[in-house]
Amino acid sequence: MASTSPSDDPGTKMMVNVLAAMLEFQRDAISENTREGVAAAEAAGKTLGRPAALDPDQAAQVVEAFGEGTAVKALARQHQAARCAPLRRRAADALTRAVT
Template structure:
């Protein structure tokens, strides 16, 4: 019975927290506050990115120029539909990476030999072992 009462109190408390959160979000929206993370690129910068990409600039070069991650540039370009230009071939995912030496090897080639095993760590002296005494 004690567990049932405790469970009911905790459920009531959880419902109160949820209700207060909903009310706070509604009040913030009514006040015109932005509830999301601020954009990395403002609308003018995003328009410039789309324009420059249309002129042939690479995504990584644009990311370096605006000091953002390339994923941010791709997100801006996708939102503007700039990456889906007609006549532009899209590579399937995972096709742009270099092959490993083993995958590049021909039928008669052998992959690079494995590295030798690591040396075992040096032994430390046991604490109960007496240290050598220098005569003197």
């Protein structure tokens, strides 16, 4: 005796394929809209992403303080930032120096 599952039914297969195609189209449309929105924001000169934890003046102070041996925790407390912010600034400065 052969058992038939709902997935063996031709009508069910067709509906699953139609729904999958519709969802793929919707996903592609969302991706395209997102890309267009990002491009429009960049063209308008807007800054994308999360704001920097340290402004350029603070970043320069952090780099100088690291050179003097100031502790990461003290720098973070002084600039009211997370402890990783001074470390990221130091790493970015080291990369800049290595490239130039």
